[in-house]
Amino acid sequence: MRLRALLETDALGLRLLGGEDELDRTVRGVMTTDLRDPSRYLSGGELVLTGLAWHRDAADSEPFVRILAGAGVAGLAAGEAELRDIPADLVEACRHHRLPLFAVNETVAFATITEHVVRQVSGERAGDLAAVVDRHRRLMTSGPAGGGPEVVLDLLTSDLDLRAWVLSPTGRQIAGAGAPLPGPLGAALAGHHLAATRTGRRGPHRAAVAGTTYSLFPIRNTGRGAVPAARDVRESVLSDWLLAVEADASDWPAARLDLLQGVTQLIAVERDRRDAARTVRRRLAQEVLELVQAGAAPAEIAARLRVAAPVLLPGLGVAPQWQVVVARVDWGATGQPAAAGDIASGPVAQALLEEILVDPAVSGPDSADRIAVAHTGEEAIALVPLPTATTAAPGPEEGASGEAARADVEDADALDEEPGLHADALLASVREPLSAGLADDGRLTLGVSAAVHSAEGLRGALEEARHARRVAAARPGRVCAAGHHELASHVLLLPFVPDDVRRAFTARLLDPLRDYDRRHRAELIETLEAFLDCDGSWTRCAARLHLHVNTLRYRVGRIEQLTGRDLSRLEDKLDFFLALRMS
Numbered sequence: 392m393r394l395r396a397l398l399e400t401d402a403l404g405l406r407l408l409g410g411e412d413e414l415d416r417t418v419r420g421v422m423t424t425d426l427r428d429p430s431r432y433l434s435g436g437e438l439v440l441t442g443l444a445w446h447r448d449a450a451d452s453e454p455f456v457r458i459l460a461g462a463g464v465a466g467l468a469a470g471e472a473e474l475r476d477i478p479a480d481l482v483e484a485c486r487h488h489r490l491p492l493f494a495v496n497e498t499v500a501f502a503t504i505t506e507h508v509v510r511q512v513s514g515e516r517a518g519d520l521a522a523v524v525d526r527h528r529r530l531m532t533s534g535p536a537g538g539g540p541e542v543v544l545d546l547l548t549s550d551l552d553l554r555a556w557v558l559s560p561t562g563r564q565i566a567g568a569g570a571p572l573p574g575p576l577g578a579a580l581a582g583h584h585l586a587a588t589r590t591g592r593r594g595p596h597r598a599a600v601a602g603t604t605y606s607l608f609p610i611r612n613t614g615r616g617a618v619p620a621a622r623d624v625r626e627s628v629l630s631d632w633l634l635a636v637e638a639d640a641s642d643w644p645a646a647r648l649d650l651l652q653g654v655t656q657l658i659a660v661e662r663d664r665r666d667a668a669r670t671v672r673r674r675l676a677q678e679v680l681e682l683v684q685a686g687a688a689p690a691e692i693a694a695r696l697r698v699a700a701p702v703l704l705p706g707l708g709v710a711p712q713w714q715v716v717v718a719r720v721d722w723g724a725t726g727q728p729a730a731a732g733d734i735a736s737g738p739v740a741q742a743l744l745e746e747i748l749v750d751p752a753v754s755g756p757d758s759a760d761r762i763a764v765a766h767t768g769e770e771a772i773a774l775v776p777l778p779t780a781t782t783a784a785p786g787p788e789e790g791a792s793g794e795a796a797r798a799d800v801e802d803a804d805a806l807d808e809e810p811g812l813h814a815d816a817l818l819a820s821v822r823e824p825l826s827a828g829l830a831d832d833g834r835l836t837l838g839v840s841a842a843v844h845s846a847e848g849l850r851g852a853l854e855e856a857r858h859a860r861r862v863a864a865a866r867p868g869r870v871c872a873a874g875h876h877e878l879a880s881h882v883l884l885l886p887f888v889p890d891d892v893r894r895a896f897t898a899r900l901l902d903p904l905r906d907y908d909r910r911h912r913a914e915l916i917e918t919l920e921a922f923l924d925c926d927g928s929w930t931r932c933a934a935r936l937h938l939h940v941n942t943l944r945y946r947v948g949r950i951e952q953l954t955g956r957d958l959s960r961l962e963d964k965l966d967f968f969l970a971l972r973m974s
Contacts, residue, residue, distance in 0.1 A: 392418050392511045394466050394491055397438070403507060404499035405468060408482050410491030416465040421508040423501050427451070428458055435463035438508060440501045442470045449480040456484035466491035468504065540566035540658045547636075547654065551647075554637040557610070557658055559746055560585060560629050560828060561821040566658075572635070578824050580605055584633045585828030588624060595640045595651070606640035607633050610655045610662060625722055625734055629828045630742035632662055669745070675699040676763035676774045683849050692846035703763060703776045712777040713849065714811045715840040717856040718744040719770045719864075723832040737766035743825070743835065744771045747817055770860075772853065777811050777842055811842045814859070814874035826869040836863040837872040893973045900970040903953040915953075918946045922958065923968050 395414040397405050407414075419436030422429070425444035433439075439459055445451060459467060467490055469477050477494050485492040495504065540557050547553045548568040556567035562577035572580075583598035584607040595606040610632040634655050640648065679699065682692045696713070704711055720740045741764050748762045764773040814837065825835060838860030840852035855875050863873040904915040918936065922943075925932040933943045947958055956963040 392508070394418060394438070396511070397493070397504075397508075400507065402499075403504055404496035405504075406494040406496070408477060408492045408494055409486045410466065410489065413466070413489060413491045416491065418465045418508060419512060421505045423505065427455060430458050430462055433459070433462035433464060437464045438504075439464050439467050440470070440495070440504060441467065442501075443473045443478075443481075446478060446481070449478065452478060452481040452484040453487075456481070456488050456490055460488040460490050464490070466493065468493040468495050470495045470497065470501065472497040540661055541568065543654055543657055544568040556635045558584075558633050558635055559749075560631060560633070560743075561746055561824050563746070563749060565632060574820060576600060577635075578820060580607060580635045581633065581824040582827040583607060584609070584635075585628060585824055586830070588628050589828060589830045591624065595636075595648075597639060597641055603637060604639045606636045606638055608636065608651055608655050610634055610659045623734055625833065626739060629720070629739055629825065630746075632658065634658065671702060672763040673741075673765055675702060676772070677765040677767075679763075679774055679849070680765050680767065680772055680853075683853055686850075689846040692849060696846055699763065699774070700776065712811070712842040712844050713852070714775045714777060714842050715849065715852040715856040716744065716748065716773040716775060716812065716817075716837065717770055717853070717860045718747070718773075718835065718837045719860060720829075721769075721834045721836070721864075736769045737771060740769070740771035740835075741766040744773050744837075747821055747837070748773055748775060748812075770857075772856075775812060812839055814839045814863075814872035818870055818872050822870045829869045833869065834864075835870045836860050838863055839872065839874045841875040897970045897974045900954055900956070900967060901974055904950060907949070907953055913946065913949065915946060915950055918943070919950055919967060920971060922947060923964060923971070927958070927964065 393414065394416050397403055397418075398407060398414070417436060418438050420434075420438075421440065422432060422437045423440040424432065425442055426432075427445045429439070445455060456467070467485060469481065469492065471477065471494055475497075477492070482492060495501070544555050544557070544566060545568045547555050554569060556572045556577070557565040558572070558577050558581055559565055560581055562574070562579070562581035564572050564577055579600050580598055583600070584594075584596055587594075587596035587607070588609065595608045598605045598607055611627075634651070636651065640651070675695075675698065679692065679695050682695060700711060718740045720736045720743065722734050722736065744764050745762055748764075762773060762775060764771055766772070817837065817839070829835060838856040838858065840856040840859070843849060843852045859873040859875055859877065862877055863871040866873075901916065904919065907913055908915050918932075921935050922932045925935060929940050929943060933940045936943065938946075951957055956966070958964060958967070
């Protein structure tokens with residue numbers, strides 16, 4: 392607003408004492424002070440209100456006005472309640488520094504002026520931002536987007552003093568203005584948003600985290616050309632972005648809420664564009680998957696992989712390794728409008744897998760450009776390229792022996808650190824928010840294959856990932872994953888043992904020991920676990936339990952007596968091991 396507008400508002404009781412030529416200055420805020428030097432609190436463009444408590448004699452006016460003029464304030468309004476008349480030395484100082492000066496009638500409270508200025512400035516900023524948003528929306532719906540979501544978020548910060556971030560459903564930052572949002576905070580906000588969305592409440596949702604209040608707006612495109620709305624919230628809740636604003640929108644006027652809804656529409660259009668850009672990668676994954684499942688010749692699959700590699704790993708000069716990741720989302724029956732069996736789980740799993748496979752430390756909407764995910768039926772399948780370390784060709788003096796030597800080194804390195812994705816690490820930062828979105832009727836299970844070096848290995852990798860996912864599905868919890876390394880272990884078998892068999896087996900072997908421990912506090916179960924963990928070594932087990940070897944022998948003898956088993960026999964050791972794992 393302009394200073395001139397203040398004089399045209401009779402309710403403010405302002406009288407101009409000087410600075411007629413400066414009334415077109417823009418007022419960007421208001422500040423009340425009686426400090427002799429308020430410079431540390433000034434940023435420029437303020438209307439400064441003062442009760443003149445700082446004024447003791449004529450010498451005080453010049454330095455005070457000089458400080459205001461130097462800070463770039465728009466004008467000074469002095470109250471008449473303290474001194475009745477505005478001192479002539481203050482009027483002269485303002486004239487000298489070309490600073491507009493107003494007298495405030497003693498019947499008008501500074502709070503009235505402050506409220507009026509804030510309301511006018513905020514309204515004008517909101518109107519300006521609404522016009523900018525509308526202009527950007529027209530541009531984005533008719534041509535390529537320019538600048539992305541960051542442009543709009545910068546406007547929110549500069550024009551409305553609102554800090555905001557665009558987050559993925561797992562809390563990963565897609566865009567933001569200013570300092571990035573810490574990962575744990577983003578995950579917490581995403582969890583709040585998903586939980587509130589699952590209850591059916593309309594946004595914005597209010598969330599208080601670490602003493603700060605945020606308003607969470609869902610980002611969905613409901614304009615022309617938008618994807619039809621999901622029949623069931625479960626079809627979209629785990630794939631929609633959200634806008635997190637550091638403010639409490641519960642008391643906002645309708646105009647500001649409409650403005651933020653317009654911002655989400657603008658970002659939603661950009662989201663749809665970015666999602667469409669994944670079409671090529673999804674198609675590549677679908678083609679490779681169809682060839683693998685149809686039992687195509689390795690040469691045909693290899694040819695398709697050669698097409699995929701430059702798209703997923705631009706500039707890579709050698710063929711990468713590949714890993715396969717399989718994910719599935721299952722919904723239980725609820726009272727929601729769509730029956731659980733009617734929910735299209737494949738696309739949900741596809742969007743989730745694309746998000747999960749993004750490095751959580753990488754921000755931005757294009758950080759999934761190297762991930763190709765297809766969906767078939769109720770599962771999603773990702774083809775993940777792993778760059779191989781480039782090595783120089785063997786010199787003439789090395790020959791085959793040089794290649795063999797390098798192979799030995801590579802094998803040794805592989806033993807030290809397994810390359811590629813690890814099941815548990817994939818879910819570490821996304822388990823909490825996704826569990827909130829799955830609520831009490833959804834499950835996400837995920838399986839990861841080992842890395843393969845050629846087309847011949849892809850079929851086995853796909854089956855390996857599917858088996859690992861089934862192992863994960865047999866575990867409790869809303870979000871579970873399993874890796875290929877668990878398929879060569881008893882872990883693969885235990886989840887599929889029926890519950891009644893599991894209970895009977897463990898009861899027969901362990902209940903006598905538990906009963907004895909309860910009566911005598913003999914710690915036989917703890918001793919058994921340590922003895923098996925030490926591979927039956929009396930010395931190591933005694934040292935671990937801080938026991939004399941004779942005491943250990945007594946306890947093991949008691950275990951054998953109570954169960955009728957012999958811990959020197961491999962079969963009995965194996966039975967005890969499995970019983971402990973299943974208990």
